[in-house]
Amino acid sequence: MPDDEATDSTRGRRPRRRTVLIATALVLSVAAGTGVAAQSGLLSFADGCTGSAVRIDLAASPDIAPAVRAVADDARRNNVTSDGRCVDVRVDARENYEIADGLATGTSAPDYEVWLPDSDVWVERALDAGDGVALTPAGNAATTPVTLAAVPSVGKRLGWPEKTYTWAELTATAAGKDALRLGAADPARSATGLLAFSSVVGSTREEDPDSDTRIAATAEALAERVSESDGQVVRSLVRGASGNARGNEAVFLTEQAAFVHNSADDGGSDLQLFYPTDAAPVLNYPLNLVNEPDLTTEESRAAMRFISLLSEDGPQRTMAEHGFRTGHSVVPGGLVRTAGGRAPQPFALTNAQPPASDMVDETLGMWTVTVQDARLTVVVDTSNSMAGPVPERGGESRMDVTKTSMLQTLARFTPADEVGLWGFAAGLDGAKDFRKLSETAPLGERAKDGATHRESLSDAVSALAPVATGSAAATGMYDTTLAAFKEAQSSYVSGKCNAVIILTGGPDTDTTARTSLMTELRKLADPRRPVPLIAIAVGPEANREEMDEVARITGGAGYEVSDPAEIQAVMIEAIMSVGGTKR
CATH class of the missing domain: 3.40.190.10 (Periplasmic binding protein-like II)
Incomplete structure (x- = not known):
């Protein structure tokens, strides 16, 4: 049952950040077709090989790995060359999410030069997490x-x-x-x-x-x-x-x-x-060179030679034999019929493409929040910055409105969700800038007096009040953030959405403490035990940009609310957004 419409094998979303663009004639020729490069001898075939083969390791999504491995085996048998040297591509099937997480954190040097995941979803995940490994887009191998x-x-x-x-x-x-x-x-x-x-x-x-x-x-x-x-x-x-x-x-x-x-x-x-x-x-199977600036000229050219080979007729037939759609104008009827499709099911899908990236991010967060219990440590600014009035709120202070919003948010969590509460202000507890007001525990858990943790936590939130300690310029936020992060990480619970939420109404100008915090977070952040920081600036005095820079080290983000009444919506949005934090 052939498809009479073309599919677009290059559809999908482009990586958003830190994508390295190859400004060379090689890539331009690949983008336009390999003819010019082949004629120049840059991507040449030869009757035989000279010297040792150029080894290229390719990490591929498990579903497409067999097809790519078959192409690589044929290339070795047929002495496919780059600049006169044989191209020896070794294909390793690797889970996409594991590769993406490893690239994002940069915890170890990649042992492959080309990455072929099944979707741009993984490329964006790898690129969205700070100082990870650079990726260079190099086209698409197939779609399904x-x-x-x-x-x-x-x-x-x-x-x-x-x-x-x-x-x-x-x-x-x-x-x-x-x-x-x-x-x-x-x-x-x-x-x-x-x-x-x-x-x-x-x-x-x-x-x-x-x-x-x-x-x-x-x-x-x-x-x-x-x-x-x-x-x-x-x-x-x-x-x-x-x-x-x-x-x-x-x-x-x-x-x-x-x-x-x-x-x-x-x-x-x-x-x-x-x-x-x-x-x-x-799924659009994007090809990417990994750390392309660090590759040798021979490796870069050999990798691109193999990538260009994947778009040729023979390899494209191999892809189709493994059930993939290719760049050809017609989808083989046998593919659709064997897969289980029959008219009038709309299998042409000419205009199909992945949902927008913000929809994917929201969905992942929604999935995590829905199916995983939360484990949250909420850290609230109790300095004098929270005593100021909120415009058009009848004289209510930032703290008053913040407490109301927090109680409303608390009501949305289930008995299995774990929530704890800290307060902070410079010199709040002697030499410490913070005080633990309620342990992080399941909201349905009952104390000896029969009260649930939700009830005792609600009482602790209601009792929050600004205190006159320290200076307005140094609230103790950075030291408190580090202490809360360390405790949340040490008590990490697998299978839950672990996070630390910081609510602050004013700036902390202790730049030494901020620098120390960022240095420590870079050392401590562990993708196997993710604890993203969610920093919420309550009012314009708090510096959202600085908080965001700190939070992103852990996979979190900074937010700003002009009215504390917005905290409930922002907290839910933030928790959903970090629901997709790498794990």
Whole structure:
């Protein structure tokens, strides 16, 4: 069932920061086609090799690694050369999220020169985290759309292939009396899971702008059937007519993964694909040179030789044989049919592309907040800066409005969420600038007197008051931030969204303490135990830019509210945004 429309293999989002642009004739020729470079001998083929081969290590997404490895093997057999030397590309299948996290933190030098993840999602994650490794975009290897795959019995129940659905309509079948057992790979570790869930969020909001409750319910239902990886999500499906009643009946899956599953002769049932009518996102397999300025000329040219080879007819056929869409103008009918697609499912997807980056970020945060309990240490400025009145609030002080907003926010957390409270001001507790007012503990936990932690924490928030200690220019915020971060990190709880929230109403001009804090945070920040700082400046006196610079070292960010009444919305937004912090 051939597709009569072209797919765009170069669609997707461009990395936002620290992307190195190669201003050389080599890359310009690759962008325009390899003809000029080949004619010049820069990217030459030869009848044989001279000297030793140029070794290039390529880290690839596990799904595309077999196809790229086949191309690399053919290149070695056929003596593909760059400047007369054979190109020896070794392909290693590596999990995308692990590579992205390693590049973002720069904790170790990459042992590969080319990275081929399945989506720009990972490139942006690698580029968004401070002083990581530089990446140079070098085109795309293939594409594949994200779909919903169902076992035959469920496909029949849903009216496959005649009946079509939006993303919202498909996932609505996972709720209710006869709920579909719908699974997904963890959106924190899978671009397929993340882009599918982003599409669900966008589609559901399109139908109903006030649909966050419905979205949260969908996330909770998915969380009960989430798999750690794309490979595991396929294995979570029921097998046969009398399959495991606990297995998934449908999963978010790429067309390519369904193609591989349906091509296997392992006794499993062929999957049937639903291509949502409001456009499926695509995985776009971006190629990137890693630390390109540090590569030798031979390595850089050999890597680009292999990258240009991937766009040629033979390698493109290899990609198609492995179930990927290529830059060709027609999608082979056999690919769609084998994967489980049938008309009138809208499998052309000519205009499909990943959701906007802000939607992806929000969705990841929403997923994390919904499916993971929070563990938050809230640190509140109790210096005189919080005593000032808030305009148009009837004489209420910043502290008064801040406390009201905090209590409203506290009511939104579940009994399993852990929240603690600190206060700070210069010299607040003798030699210390901070005082722990309430331990970080589950809100539903009960004390010996029968009171819940939520109740005692609410009392502690209500008792907050500005104190006249220290100087207005040195609030003790930086020393307090370091102490709170160290404690939160030492008591880190895996599987929860751990974070420290700093609320301050004034500046801290102790530049020595600030420099020391930033130095220590760079040493302490650990992607395996992420504790992002969320710094909220209450009013214009606090310096949001300086706070943001400090917070970003940990994967957090700085925010500013002109009215403390906005704190509730900002805290929820901030927690959602760090919900996708690398883990």
